[in-house]
Amino acid sequence: MTGPEISARVPAFAGAGNLVYREPEVPRFVSGEGCWLTAADGRRYLDAEAANGTVAWGYDAELLREALARCEQLPALPSFCESELRLKVLSRLERLVSGALGTPGRVELDLGGAQAMETALRIAFAANGPGTVVVFEGAFHGRSGVTSMLSSSPRYRELLAAWGLEVVRLPSPDCRRCPHSPASGSCTTGCREAVARWGSELTGVGGNGFRRKVSAFVFESVQNVGGMVEPEHELLRSAVDHAREQGAVVIADEIFTGMHRVGPRWGFQRAGITPDVVVTSKGLTNGGAALSMVWSREPLGSPDQYRPGSHSSTYIGIPSALAVVDTVLDRWEQWTTVDKDILQLEESMRERLTAVAERHPALVREVDAMGGTARIVLGGPHAGRLRHLFRSAHPKAGVLVATTGMAPDVINVHPPLVIRESELDVFAEVFDTALNGLT
Template sequence: MTASLPAEMAAGDLVYRTPPDVRFERAEGVRLYDESGREYLDAEAANGSLSWGYDSSIVREACLRTMSMPALPSFCESTLRVRVVRRLAERISAAVGAPGRVALELGGAQGIEMAMRIVAANRGGGPIMTFQGGYHGRSPFTAHLSASARYRAVQPWSGPDVVRLPYPDCRTCSFSTGDGCNPACAAAVERLGHDDLFGVPRTGVAALVLEPLLNVGGCVVPDSAHLRRVVDHVRSLGGLIVVDEIFTGMHRLGHEWGFQLHGIEPDIVVASKALTNGVTAFSCVWAREPLASPEIFPPGSHSSTFAGNPHSLAVVDTVLDRWQDWPEARQDVAHLSTVLTKALGELRNDVITGVSVTGALAKVDLAGPYASRVRALATSDPGLPGLLLASTGMAPSTVILHPPLVTSEEDLRQMAALLGAALDRVECET
């Protein structure tokens, strides 16, 4: 993986790279091009950021909006920042069905950290509940909320008090009968905080932090009824519900927000990637009133150097215009889902053990830990366009496609065909 790594470059963030070592020069639509001009179809969409594909007009329009004010100190206010905050608050409040306030941050992990500051301001320092297989970042704080021990191995402190609930995948859960969550599973949830089964104190918990879909955990969609039981019980223990929409927000799962897929109403929502289409680092934290009111979360509780950066704000403003002008987004993503399901369902290969599609995300389960090999082979044939796929170390038997939401039917079918060619080569090797 690091054979051609420059001597000046650390390799800590290269965990998901697979051969060949490609260096991209330009991009357009759903395609990237390397130094030699070879074409690659992006079925990973920069890990969920690029809902609109590689659209340079977003950059141009945002720059034009801020030509007279390219930078601004973080302690200064602007009409642009006020407008963006109001637009975000209105959008999320409408989806939740309750009024709320928005604060801005730089990236996803920082957004989760700010969400937990709001939790602490309202609930103190009690235990935080998460799911096994969850991922909420790799910063010194968020690494302790994420599932993988690898993330915590290089962190400088022991972290907060975290209680990890069982991996919410009915296929592997020890309670499962194969037909979804059963009464024994529900009974186990109801024991939280009433005995020592999960180590939850009877004095209650601070929060439950959840993903509507466990992305890094293998793109698992939790059983909605089970998730609602967990949410209701955590509320009964005094905990706040924090929904991590960094990957799932803005129609990735069909609904505008992933929590709508499960019928839950969060107290705090963290959003990021799709708000800028990958152009710039940005995240926002929405908190239900009065959780982030000045009386509870006063000035000085949080600060970010780039929270007022005009360029980032102009990008969000531009992207929000795109979403506003796409009233049929949910219906169009549903159509994309249908095309993905059909195209992948036509693949005939013994390496495939299952295909499931949720919104604009397709999960392909494999008969063994072949994901990294499939990803490598999908880019290795110089006679074909390359195909960029997603996979994670936590789920080595799963490859994932989450292309831009604007991908055409023809491109979706080509992506499926290129995946099929890579799978055929794996089948021959095994």
């Protein structure tokens, strides 16, 4: 949208290129507590979006107070220097992945998801040399110059892109959108063979035996921006196995799915995958700092292979961000019943979504839940309008949900993982009211 209408509602001093001003009404929040946000006009909103899944622990001022207390004697750090806090955080993060995979690794830090994905590619290219990157159709791995090439929507490449990077897209893992999907709605033997065809003379994509080959295969265990799509496990395993056979580094993009967002600690555990590199971010800081992690199995991140100086960033070693991660990791360790509780959250969301959907069969095509996420598939491209109704239709409270341009018929739901049953009841009530307004 361009023209006088959007210019009139964007403050004259504010850049409008990001997502904030894509809607006519933008709530201005002044406080948050638990799973609730309060706007400047006093209206309360139940947050079922959680800063794109980042705020797993809800809005907790005590978390930030604890973190700042850990770094008040060392709030900043000169470049090219080390701290005990950084080493502690690196060690804790390494164990989170190595413990799940049963193999040692090393951890790099970066600022955000897109930056971490670029670091992961640096590690893969250090091992294999710069080459082709294979991803799934429907993927989203960031909007930077490099990661926009990996992401599916051409919108991300309109203004800035690393055109020299060769990217090959495997067929969509979304059976709902796949033109070859059978009536059963599951992947066929042909689907699984299709993701393992590259590397031959016929496909135009090099593998073992070719000088120009695939350096990395990058996947999401659940395609969040693609509409909460989980690739069929056997299909994903076939793609990973073939990539490894062809010598590609297997990179798991766990930026959204990591730290129990879709059930287990890591989304790739749902399919029984063993990646070579794991990238995560959102579940590490509860939105309190910009920091991401790149874990790589030995020897991919060793100094002999990935040399010191291959990458650097001014802010990845600052103690304030590290202290936030350290504090959040304490919270995760203290949540001893997390697996059981996330399963209960999944069941509770599915139960409520199903009950509402059954009252509106003409509007809702499908609902489902997965760990601390859920999706609402509508009968048409009405997600943007319904998202607005979630905010505005109910007289007592609004609800924040997510939508993406890549899936205009899907509402994404990913609240704080600490959301209570009574708050899910509020969500269901507002959902029902919003659907009534959609008719």
